[in-house]
Amino acid sequence: MTTTPPPIAHSERLIAVVGPSGAGKDSVLEAWRTLIARERSQAMPHYAKRVITRAADAGGEAHEAVDPATFHRLREVGSFAIHWQAHGLHYGVRSESIAALQEGRWVVVNTSRAHLPVLREAAPGVRVVEITAPCEVLARRLAERAREDVVAMQQRLQRAGIGVQADLVVHNVGDVGDAARQLHEWWLTLPPQGGGR
Numbered sequence: 001m002t003t004t005p006p007p008i009a010h011s012e013r014l015i016a017v018v019g020p021s022g023a024g025k026d027s028v029l030e031a032w033r034t035l036i037a038r039e040r041s042q043a044m045p046h047y048a049k050r051v052i053t054r055a056a057d058a059g060g061e062a063h064e065a066v067d068p069a070t071f072h073r074l075r076e077v078g079s080f081a082i083h084w085q086a087h088g089l090h091y092g093v094r095s096e097s098i099a100a101l102q103e104g105r106w107v108v109v110n111t112s113r114a115h116l117p118v119l120r121e122a123a124p125g126v127r128v129v130e131i132t133a134p135c136e137v138l139a140r141r142l143a144e145r146a147r148e149d150v151v152a153m154q155q156r157l158q159r160a161g162i163g164v165q166a167d168l169v170v171h172n173v174g175d176v177g178d179a180a181r182q183l184h185e186w187w188l189t190l191p192p193q194g195g196g197r
């Protein structure tokens with residue numbers, strides 16, 4: 001039996017970061033975190049950790065690695081506020097990972113473009129940030145990152161065209177710090193979080 005994720009309260013402070021594989025979602029979020037840390041007056045948004053059926057040592061973000069059986073069990077008992085599937089992997093965000101929304105804090109989740117319609121149903125206030133780059137740039141970055149094999153990279157590139165309606169589009173083609181700055185400037189136009197910025 002598959003459980004439908006419950007509605008997400010206070011979703012107006014949820015930021016969904018999406019974009020094609022290799023666009024630099026993780027990199028821009030990391031650069032944004034560094035930027036905010038430098039400007040100490042600003043409270044950090046909460047970055048939601050992901051549960052993924054991918055090996056812990058696969059590289060990239062620090063995710064919670066689980067096997068498929070564990071993932072399905074967690075999903076069936078309703079542990080996830082958000083969950084989706086892509087690239088043959090399962091992804092989930094535990095309810096406690098977005099609990100900061102209840103305190104009026106901003107919560108950032110790196111999620112899937114294909115899953116956005118479902119997420120918008122559960123979280124009508126969600127703000128969507130698309131991070132993107134041209135196809136040839138994606139191909140080069142995926143090859144350089146070398147986290148996936150060639151077939152998996154091709155499959156990721158084939159999804160590059162999935163369209164999104166976003167509140168902010170960041171073209172991450174130059175310095176990653178510039179992309180993070182664009183995201184930051186946009187975030188500063190939004191209502192401050194509980195406890196201020």
Ligand SMILES: Nc1ncnc2c1ncn2[C@@H]1O[C@H](COP(=O)(O)OP(=O)(O)OP(=O)(O)O)[C@@H](O)[C@H]1O
Binds near residue numbers: 022023176
């Ligand atoms: N502005 C940039 N300039 C040069 N390289 C970049 C830039 N942004 C990201 N990269 C590099 O591109 C690769 C992909 O970046 P990253 O893993 O952040 O993308 P992603 O969108 O999170 O991808 P995925 O969805 O596959 O996890 C990484 O090796 C990263 O170091």
Ligand SMILES: O=P(O)(O)OC[C@H]1O[C@H](OP(=O)(O)O)[C@H](O)[C@@H]1O
Binds near residue numbers: 021110112113
């Ligand atoms: O192609 P779409 O549906 O946008 O997204 C698919 C998935 O690919 C990326 O995952 P990863 O970080 O590369 O594992 C995204 O974060 C998302 O979870």
